[in-house]
Amino acid sequence: MRLKYTLLILCCLVVLPGFSRKKKTSGYEPLFGKSQAAYQITSSSLKGATFYLVSGHGGPDPGCIGKYRGKELHEDEYAYDIVLRLGRELLKRGAKVHFIIQDKKDGIRNAAILNNSKRETCMGEAIPLNQVARLQQRCDAINRLYRRDNSNYKRAIFVHVDSRSRGKQTDVFFYHSPGSKYGKRLADQLKRTFTAKYDRHQPNRGFNGTVSSRNLFVLRNSTPYAVFLELGNIQNARDQQRLVIPDNRQALANWIAEAMVSDYKKSK
């Protein structure tokens, strides 16, 4: 009798994991490009979280332009590459990810100089040049998806690699909407994660990331809690190293993803 029960329990232990094995363990995102499109879901640390990832500029608007070894570096291409890498990291951790700005041809690229294109769209729609129309379009796309997404944790991430008119300043800026408690929590977490990473990998460099609230159009007009990142200054020689080395772009994506995991844990 006891043996029968033991067998029964053993069967359950064997069969039940079989059920859970049916859960999604891999995915495919063509935007990443042929070699990176397939990915394994290796963790469930972001299961239930939904992200709206927006790379700055795109289409007719290249954003800031830096000069590097006689070539032009366009902000929108670097922001897009980092956003794709970030999205892949989030997907690997079980998150749902929307790529608001898309380029059908440029996947994740392992080159220093990312060629410029005007192909980027807002989820298939042409991006207008007019600034307000351009920003409203991406907010509309986010808000449409937001209404349909059934998730208790939805966050929008805007990624830029400029420093506006800050001249030679090279800090990383983490902005949240004024009065946004959870936007601020995420921005603070990003700064903490980045500080810890810099302390470990580049102890002599020092890291001066700042968190502040800023009344930006996209933060004001998108529904989810959001952060707006300025990851460097594409016109600054030192910051260019952060951007042109593909492993550095990957590191930035990894760090942002890690910060998301920490913030998501707090929301549970």
Ligand SMILES: [Zn+2]
């Ligand atoms: Zn920008």
